Amino acid sequence: MDTAAHPAGNGASGTTLISHLLESLAKRSNYLEEGVIHTNVDSSLSKGDSLADLVTLLTSITLAVKTVGSMVRRMGLPRAEAQSVTDINKIANDTWIRELTASDACCVLVSEDLDDPVVVEESHRGNYAVVFDPLTGLADPPAQDMGAIFGVFRQLTQETEPGVEDVLQPARNLIAAGYAVYGAATMVVLSYGSGVHGFTLDPTLSEFILTHENMQVPYSGRVYAINEGFSSKLDPKTQQMLKALKDEPALDGSTRTCRYIGSMVPELHRTIIRGGVYIYPAHEARPQGRFKLLYEAGPLAFVVEKAGGQASTGTRAILDIQPESLHHRVEVYMGSEDDINLCTSHFRKAPWGRGPSADPMYSLRRSKSIDAQMKAGTEEGDSGGPLVNSPSIGAGGEDGFVCAYLPVV
Incomplete structure (x- = not known):
């Protein structure tokens, strides 16, 4: 079940x-x-x-x-x-x-x-x-x-x-x-x-x-849905966010996978059931985003949040936006809380800068993800993958514990 x-x-x-x-x-x-x-x-x-x-x-x-x-x-x-x-x-x-x-x-x-x-x-x-x-x-x-x-x-x-x-x-x-x-x-x-x-x-x-009955969005997922055909037309912050989704492991340590069919409702339905994040950001061709706030993004955001997920434009909650017109457009980030926090961390300014380090769950997520990969690598006789070797995310000690570097405020 x-x-x-x-x-x-x-x-x-x-x-x-x-x-x-x-x-x-x-x-x-x-x-x-x-x-x-x-x-x-x-x-x-x-x-x-x-x-x-x-x-x-x-x-x-x-x-x-x-x-x-x-x-x-x-x-x-x-x-x-x-x-x-x-x-x-x-x-x-x-x-x-x-x-x-x-x-x-x-x-x-x-x-x-x-x-x-x-x-x-x-x-x-x-x-x-x-x-x-x-x-x-x-x-x-x-x-x-x-x-x-x-x-x-x-x-x-x-x-x-x-x-x-x-x-x-x-x-x-x-x-x-x-x-x-x-x-x-x-x-x-x-x-x-x-x-x-x-x-x-x-x-x-x-x-x-x-x-x-009582559908609930999982706290974290492995799938992100975005039209990567527009990646070259995204602004630098959004490009960095997309890179983080590819590089940053999911909470269970697995690599994320992109799934995109170009139909918002079925993709969001999958996200609600299985977790992950659905994204349609602004780009050169659609500087305000694609989806209409009043009868697309707004109702779907209501459902997602009632199911325990989050819905954002990247900088604010979709549910709180006052429509300026019947066909007001917005950017869309909807899905699992952990995945939304990772995405929106690139658009908010923390004392130590933007990006995943602005997310208070970042170090915990990294520690768990690296630990899972190290255990998998040990079982396979592997010395570890690229995540383990990355100096920016932590180091494994001889005692088997993984230490993630905490941001210094």
Whole structure:
């Protein structure tokens, strides 16, 4: 069993996403309703109650995911609804808007595929503002797993007409966020304030079943994901950071490996389950970074941090950034805490300079990594690899202990 994601079940068919939502959100009504404690589940889920609206809203998102997932699987087949990348992108966006509007729980919608927000008609208006990217990782022709991203805010303009100000909030204000993965299986991973849970679509039941309960990002990983094709266009600090990822062993002493497929959601999903770091820094062609804060980086950062990981631009937490516009772009560093600390140490100034030495875990990580390699080398009759021979990281004594050089402040 994967320690990062524990399969869960409830009887022969398992716990459905809807039943999990009803149970979990009812228990957390105090958190979601800002201190208003409901005496029982029925009263908290009565018609017109915002908790019931949130359940309805998240359910409408799963309906959109099912529809788009089915379309993705059939793309290119005779008589398929979508025959091109342009078709599937437009249909996916229209599907999300239709389902969200029909929920009667939203007041304004912001999509990656639209320049302006969609204000829901008053007859179908609710109290939530939703941001989303209906289909990410779409290539022409399709050659990789794809996904979707969403986030839910409370409406700020309760007394006035809803608008863009309802979504221009830091991602830390999200009350729910998640993503969908379209691959060998269709999955929805979401958090509604406490914990992160994954649900897999059972095609025989047409229901999302709880398969990954209380997902946790491992503290450290062995994989980093970055498009190294842009390495020559990175600034010197970022180039040094990338070099450190290649040279610096992982916490268990193993050499890191690069994995990159060019599809953010599947790669971040792997990072959440297996650990490591996903990176998209600024470069010459994209000086502000690539990903949109509002409906890509923000919701994903919310999920990562609720799962115990970290999400940064390199210099600050993504969750704390105030969006300047609907399509505000940011750099992205998301994943395991130890790996993020290593990456961001190159962008913060410590008394002894930038780089891994600015990370308080550096010496411990180095000592453990070198010790593991020395033991492996001894078992193989080897005198040690390049890490052991490096004068910049420490020395092995005759007693078998490894001494790492500590920075002098």
